[in-house]
Amino acid sequence: MPVTPSIPGPPNAAQQQLHEAYARLHRYGPEFGGDEEGNHGLTNHGPMAVEVLLRRGLDVDVDCWLDRYVRRLAELPRGTRPITEGTWGHALGDHHRLPDWTLWFADQLRDRPWAELLAEWWPRLLPGIVAGSTHGVIRVGHAVRALRATGPSGTAGPALRELAHGLAFWAARYRPLPGQRRPAGHLSAADALDAVPRLATQDGFIAHRVGRLATTPGWPHSLRAIRPARTVDVPARLAELVDAATRSYLVRGHGSPVLLVHTATAPNAVLHTLPVLPEPLWVPSFDAAWAAAAAITATYAPTRRAPRPDVTPAPAGDDPVTEVLHRAADHGDEHVIKFTDTAVEAYERAHDPDLLAAALRAGELITG
Structure with a gap:
């Protein structure tokens, strides 16, 4: 079974497949099976798992793996009201604002270098690192690996959106x-x-x-x-x-x-x-x-x-x-x-x- 080198590296077919998997997974939220009181059930590990499968070059049909995996997921809800520079502090830790956080970070990443945005938000989110059973920081970490692998000449759009989803999950589940x-x-x-x-x-x-x-x-x-x-x-x-x-x-x-x-x-x-x-x-x-x-x-x-x-x-x-x-x-x-x-x-x-x-x-x- 081939094992590809760890990132960073040049864009390749595996990275293209990862971006396609991201695009498919971004229809879904980061959690499923929770309750009305906001207790989350299970975490959507799809983006993190496929990043590993493809980076490692493992002998797995990723499309088939996703076909089975997405059956359990819940679609990402629609946003309720926009987050702004002046209101984000009130939305921190509010799980109901997850889709709003996702839109906020996606918008921010269209206008700013991703590493610059990450450096701004990382210290804000660190006190709540256990957010979502630590899956916020883990999902961000896998997204960063994907972005580093893309390189300056790669098509980073889906990986940027994955970073937005990871940061949004961390922010919405923030809990010091x-x-x-x-x-x-x-x-x-x-x-x-x-x-x-x-x-x-x-x-x-x-x-x-x-x-x-x-x-x-x-x-x-x-x-x-x-x-x-x-x-x-x-x-x-x-x-x-x-x-x-x-x-x-x-x-x-x-x-x-x-x-x-x-x-x-x-x-x-x-x-x-x-x-x-x-x-x-x-x-x-x-x-x-x-x-x-x-x-x-x-x-x-x-x-x-x-x-x-x-x-x-x-x-x-x-x-x-x-x-x-x-x-x-x-x-x-x-x-x-x-x-x-x-x-x-x-x-x-x-x-x-x-x-x-x-x-x-x-x-x-x-x-x-």
Whole structure:
């Protein structure tokens, strides 16, 4: 199975296919199956999953994959009233304004360079990084990868609209974390994740769980416990966090197989956005990525580790990366595809087989 190099790169047939997939998916909203009180149900992972499938060159018929996937999606509602420079603050975190946010960002991206707009809105949205179970920042991260791959001579229209959809989802579901603190400790990412306190009762929608962190003993202290990052160290520190969260999934993923993949994929989205962000935003980006991973750990991860499962990335002599990507493609689940992409990147940095084993574990745990 061919595996194409990671972006950036020149425009090619795969990118054209990705843009066509984006155009098809943009008829739909970022969520489906929610309730009238605004509790979101499931997230539309279509744009993120097809970006991985096509960037990796996986042997999947993307059109057929989408044919099956879009059946579950809900169409994007019509806008109600325009967002303006003077009113956007009132619309932040209002899920009813999602279509208005989508139109706002699409209009903005027609008139301004996308990296300039992103640099303006990134610090505004960072405090609400857990928005939509972190799918806001993750979708933005995948859109940025697609835009970087397009290059100056490519047709970026569909990818720009994808960035607009990602930013709109993040803005509409914006919800600041309670008890936020700047890192000021000495722990590594792995030790800091282990030290995060857990909710006494892990039930309810994620918004309800996150709200209960305000009264969870030790929560603010756990955010401070990780070693702070300097600007020059942020890429390496984010990579360390992604690697630690991926390893943790291997022995804790059973607690919530779907939600816990985001402890790794959300920081990875931030990591891949860094190259287009001004350096003064790097340290706040690390702090927010850490807070997101800690919040999902606190609200969904079990306290006790499970025994390491007996999963083998590949038979002796075979390429383990190709094998793990092949299994994710065959599995077909959007969470498995995205987590495997992140786990493979982590393995290519650290060459730790447990990182690939975590991707295989996700394939075992996520069954439908």
